[in-house]
Amino acid sequence: MKTNLPLFDPQLVKPALVQSFVKLSPQAQWRNPVMFVVYIGSLLTTGLFVASLFDASYAGTEGRAFILAISLWLWFTVLFANFAEALAEGRSKAQAASLRGLKARTWAKKLHEPKHGAQWHPQPSDELRKGDTVLIEAGDMVPLDGVVIEGVASVDESAITGESAPVIRESGGDFSAVTGGTRVLSDWLVVRVAVNPGESFLDRMIAMVEGAKRQKTPNEIALTILLIALTLVFLVVTATLLPYSIFSVEAAGAGTVVTVTALVSLLVCLIPTTIGGLLSAIGVAGMSRMMQANVIATSGRAVEAAGDVDVLLLDKTGTITLGNRQAASMLPAPGVSEQQLADAAQLASLADETPEGRSIVVLAKTRFGLRERDITALQAHFVHFSAQTRMSGVDFGDAAAPNRSIRKGAGEAVRAWVETLGGRFPSEVNDAVDQIARRGSTPLVVADGARVLGVVELKDIVKGGIKERFAELRRMGIKTVMITGDNRLTAAAIAAEAGVDDFLAEATPEAKLKLIRDYQGEGRLVAMTGDGTNDAPALAQADVAVAMNTGTQAAKEAGNMVDLDSNPTKLLEIVETGKQLLMTRGSLTTFSIANDVAKYFAIIPAMFVGVYPQLSALNVMGLHSPTSAILSAVIFNALIIIALIPLALQGVPYRAIGAAALLRRNLLVYGLGGLIVPFIGIKAIDWLLVVLHLV
Numbered sequence: 186m187k188t189n190l191p192l193f194d195p196q197l198v199k200p201a202l203v204q205s206f207v208k209l210s211p212q213a214q215w216r217n218p219v220m221f222v223v224y225i226g227s228l229l230t231t232g233l234f235v236a237s238l239f240d241a242s243y244a245g246t247e248g249r250a251f252i253l254a255i256s257l258w259l260w261f262t263v264l265f266a267n268f269a270e271a272l273a274e275g276r277s278k279a280q281a282a283s284l285r286g287l288k289a290r291t292w293a294k295k296l297h298e299p300k301h302g303a304q305w306h307p308q309p310s311d312e313l314r315k316g317d318t319v320l321i322e323a324g325d326m327v328p329l330d331g332v333v334i335e336g337v338a339s340v341d342e343s344a345i346t347g348e349s350a351p352v353i354r355e356s357g358g359d360f361s362a363v364t365g366g367t368r369v370l371s372d373w374l375v376v377r378v379a380v381n382p383g384e385s386f387l388d389r390m391i392a393m394v395e396g397a398k399r400q401k402t403p404n405e406i407a408l409t410i411l412l413i414a415l416t417l418v419f420l421v422v423t424a425t426l427l428p429y430s431i432f433s434v435e436a437a438g439a440g441t442v443v444t445v446t447a448l449v450s451l452l453v454c455l456i457p458t459t460i461g462g463l464l465s466a467i468g469v470a471g472m473s474r475m476m477q478a479n480v481i482a483t484s485g486r487a488v489e490a491a492g493d494v495d496v497l498l499l500d501k502t503g504t505i506t507l508g509n510r511q512a513a514s515m516l517p518a519p520g521v522s523e524q525q526l527a528d529a530a531q532l533a534s535l536a537d538e539t540p541e542g543r544s545i546v547v548l549a550k551t552r553f554g555l556r557e558r559d560i561t562a563l564q565a566h567f568v569h570f571s572a573q574t575r576m577s578g579v580d581f582g583d584a585a586a587p588n589r590s591i592r593k594g595a596g597e598a599v600r601a602w603v604e605t606l607g608g609r610f611p612s613e614v615n616d617a618v619d620q621i622a623r624r625g626s627t628p629l630v631v632a633d634g635a636r637v638l639g640v641v642e643l644k645d646i647v648k649g650g651i652k653e654r655f656a657e658l659r660r661m662g663i664k665t666v667m668i669t670g671d672n673r674l675t676a677a678a679i680a681a682e683a684g685v686d687d688f689l690a691e692a693t694p695e696a697k698l699k700l701i702r703d704y705q706g707e708g709r710l711v712a713m714t715g716d717g718t719n720d721a722p723a724l725a726q727a728d729v730a731v732a733m734n735t736g737t738q739a740a741k742e743a744g745n746m747v748d749l750d751s752n753p754t755k756l757l758e759i760v761e762t763g764k765q766l767l768m769t770r771g772s773l774t775t776f777s778i779a780n781d782v783a784k785y786f787a788i789i790p791a792m793f794v795g796v797y798p799q800l801s802a803l804n805v806m807g808l809h810s811p812t813s814a815i816l817s818a819v820i821f822n823a824l825i826i827i828a829l830i831p832l833a834l835q836g837v838p839y840r841a842i843g844a845a846a847l848l849r850r851n852l853l854v855y856g857l858g859g860l861i862v863p864f865i866g867i868k869a870i871d872w873l874l875v876v877l878h879l880v
């Protein structure tokens with residue numbers, strides 16, 4: 186769904202123009218204090234103009250045409266700022282719409298009971314509710330985001346990810362989430378709907394780009410406060426100029442008092458309208474750029490935090506590796522046959538819905554010819570895998586084998602288990618565990634009661650191209666840490682292969698959470714990418730939390746971004762986009778404030794030349810007349826907003842150079858540029874007004 190819209194696409198410009206006028210409502214204007222001042226100024230000067238029309242003997246110091254021109258250009262200033270925001274929102278909405286197109290109303294097969302084979306009836310997707318179960322068969326569209334509770338099927342997610350290869354979705358484990366709008370290609374799934382219509386992460390993101398619902402980020406609030414403070418200062422300064430001017434004229438007994446129109450013009454030129462008018466467009470555009478990278482951000486704050494990330498934590502399985510760990514070999518303990526080990530491993534996995542568990546059943550069947558057995562007929566009770574116990578297995582309750590328990594799981598977990606039962610962990614098994622782990626595979630030890638039977642090797646593959654990208658993150662000053670529930674040796678092997686800076690092994694969900702809090706305690710901003718349900722608490726705690734689209738619903742709900750490509754190195758783009766957002770805002774703020782200097786030179790002499798003729802010495806720009814000077818400054822002030830829209834929407838070019846160097850460069854370009862450009866611009870406009878005989 187990578188869409189690259191031209192900046193001023195007519196399809197976007199037209200609705201944005203309409204929105205510019207819709208946004209003239211006081212409620213919309215009030216949200217932006219700087220522009221609200223301009224808005225009031227526009228109303229005021231318009232009022233003055235209308236009043237002058239009704240005053241037949243009008244003899245103001247300035248012509249009616251001047252007041253009209255100023256009030257029109259003030260309205261343009263407000264409209265241009267509205268346009269910038271509307272255009273940014275329109276672009277985001279267009280991108281969102283291409284996703285929303287996926288959410289077309291479809292018919293779902295709503296099951297009467299949550300199991301395959303139960304009765305179903307057709308129901309429109311927008312009438313489904315969270316908790317409903319639906320049957321999705323080959324060729325059917327997934328009606329809403331949900332969790333697979335039964336079945337395995339291949340799913341075409343290309344509409345969302347742009348990736349044409351189908352993916353497998355299955356119950357249990359980290360591949361159980363399905364996204365509304367994707368299509369089941371083969372087989373069937375029973376899916377429990379996880380969200381109400383209109384509440385999926387896609388909907389939340391669409392709601393966010395719809396301006397009103399976008400929360401201001403803390404940085405934006407801080408900047409807005411600064412802008413309000415500046416506005417207030419200038420408001421007070423300009424307001425005192427009027428009595429001051431009256432007093433000066435009276436004292437001198439000559440000269441002309443400054444007019445309200447000139448004062449409003451001065452105020453508008455001095456307050457930071459450029460950044461004030463573009464601020465919200467910059468924020469919206471940041472989210473758009475995330476979407477262009479196929480990342481859906483559900484929080485503007487996260488987009489911004491991404492620009493300052495210091496540490497990136499990554500989950501191993503499913504994030505750094507492909508994540509469908511498959512049983513590849515069985516290494517029995519001394520005195521145990523392969524057949525015995527395979528038999529116990531299969532028994533412990535019959536009801537294990539995780540990809541690991543299922544692959545063990547398959548390996549036992551294909552390699553050792555063991556047929557699947559019915560766990561209920563065996564009167565056995567399945568013990569689910571949890572990230573806490575790091576084991577799963579089966580307990581038998583029948584008379585033939587009372588109290589028989591089989592467990593499979595992480596080496597240390599099974600060691601502790603057999604030792605509490607009075608058993609012993611053979612050193613040969615220990616060696617096998619280490620050997621498997623050093624290859625980067627996950628060892629699963631199988632024990633029948635207190636007796637250790639051997640080890641199953643689960644293989645996983647590191648995703649391609651990861652090492653180079655992590656090196657790039659390092660150059661940007663970001664530390665990468667892999668966290669995994671796997672043992673140290675496996676973790677070390679995968680860490681080396683993937684090229685991360687550090688790793689934390691045998692991590693429980695609490696340990697992951699604690700690691701994040703520790704880093705945050707040191708004042709660092711933490712990003713986390715993960716896919717599993719057991720990553721959800723950590724994702725919720727991280728400042729920037731990127732859930733893999735292939736991950737579970739819980740992970741996606743806990744995160745504040747979803748990467749549709751499920752690519753852990755996407756953080757590189759995410760960080761760049763965040764940095765670009767911060768830089769764009771900083772640059773335009775610098776530019777906006779530097780701009781004021783030239784406007785002082787244009788307007789102050791023009792305004793007070795009536796009181797102090799010697800001020801004309803300050804008219805360094807050699808502007809035609811006081812009225813043309815004021816009008817030129819106001820016109821420039823409006824046009825600069827339009828001129829900077831491309832920069833606000835596309836962002837200033839990002840370079841991977843140090844923060845200090847970047848700051849210096851930006852101060853130079855945008856500070857100096859902000860000083861010089863208006864001198865040239867105002868002079869040019871003044872000249873044009875003269876040439877066209879408008880003043």
Ligand SMILES: Nc1ncnc2c1ncn2[C@@H]1O[C@H](COP(=O)(O)OP(=O)(O)OP(=O)(O)O)[C@@H](O)[C@H]1O
Pocket residue numbers: 499500501502503537539541542570572575576577593594595596627628629668669670671672692717719
């Ligand atoms: N189905 C299962 N049955 C028994 N044990 C399992 C099963 N799946 C995993 N384990 C064991 O539990 C350990 C921790 O689980 P898992 O790898 O899912 O943790 P994690 O914290 O999600 O780490 P990551 O996903 O980063 O590797 C695994 O290393 C493995 O030894």
Ligand SMILES: [K+]
Pocket residue numbers: 453454455456457458459822
């Ligand atoms: K201004």
Ligand SMILES: [Mg+2]
Pocket residue numbers: 359500501502503716717
């Ligand atoms: Mg995991």
